[in-house]
Amino acid sequence: MSNEEKLFILFVTGRSGAGLSTVLKILEDLGYETMDNVPVSLLLGFFNKINLGEEKISSKAIAVGLNIRTSSFDAINFIKDLESIKNIEKFKLETVFLDCDENTLSQRYTKTRRKHPLAKDSNLIDGIRVENEIIKPLRETANLVIDTSLMGVNDLRQLISGNYTLKDTNTIAIGIKSFAFPNGLPRESDLVFDVRFLKNPFYDDSLRSKTGRDSEVGKYIMTDPEYKSFFDNLSNMISSLLPLYKAEGKAYLTISIGCTGGQHRSVFVAEEIANSLISSDYEVEVSHREL
Structure with missing residues (x-):
């Protein structure tokens, strides 16, 4: 089976506040079916059904958002799950990791007044650092790492569109x-x-x-x-x-x-x-x- 015939699955992960929701919206605009914050166990079952022909999708690509908020999320186990999905001939799989520096993340959370998922006793910086250690293995294995610290939405859209457009094109x-x-x-x-x-x-x-x-x-x-x-x-x-x-x-x-x-x-x-x-x-x- 050629790469063009395979279902393209793009996992988007990274640090909380680095722009996961924004990237998923961009990918949706590009024609991807998008899924966010779905428990890993359900995802694996979903992809197994697609492989067996029991589940149909209308798009030729799926974007899946996963981070520390996702139920039963574990970075090491997730990497193992990715390997099992990669071995399915019907699928072509890549991962994108969204990174961001500590100061920028802190400013974003302060500006939006949202609580970091791992910030205990309102200690934002500690939460950011703990999360970074937990998800570091995902950064090391990602196909593409995007640092969003100095990027606006248009910059991000331009970069994502350039790398993950679904249009058939022979141009750069x-x-x-x-x-x-x-x-x-x-x-x-x-x-x-x-x-x-x-x-x-x-x-x-x-x-x-x-x-x-x-x-x-x-x-x-x-x-x-x-x-x-x-x-x-x-x-x-x-x-x-x-x-x-x-x-x-x-x-x-x-x-x-x-x-x-x-x-x-x-x-x-x-x-x-x-x-x-x-x-x-x-x-x-x-x-x-x-x-």
């Missing part, structure tokens, strides 16, 4: 993101480029309040004698890499371009690279983290 989707280095690297990055060596419009009073989307800023940056050779080399390198990533089976690639403030140089270069790739018939989405 590309996300290009500008950012400021002092605010940290975008964690979803596959490739990162530093353009801080280019002339900085920030030091021109007439350009400081503008962005790399403004034509005056672009013209200023292009007066840098290093710009043309840099851009040509970067564009050629990316173009040569894309077929290799595609051949590897990668459906989505995130290219991040950074400068000091994330307002001028990185924005302009990101837009120019995007235009170059679009002209070569690639599917491209551009975002500017600091704008």
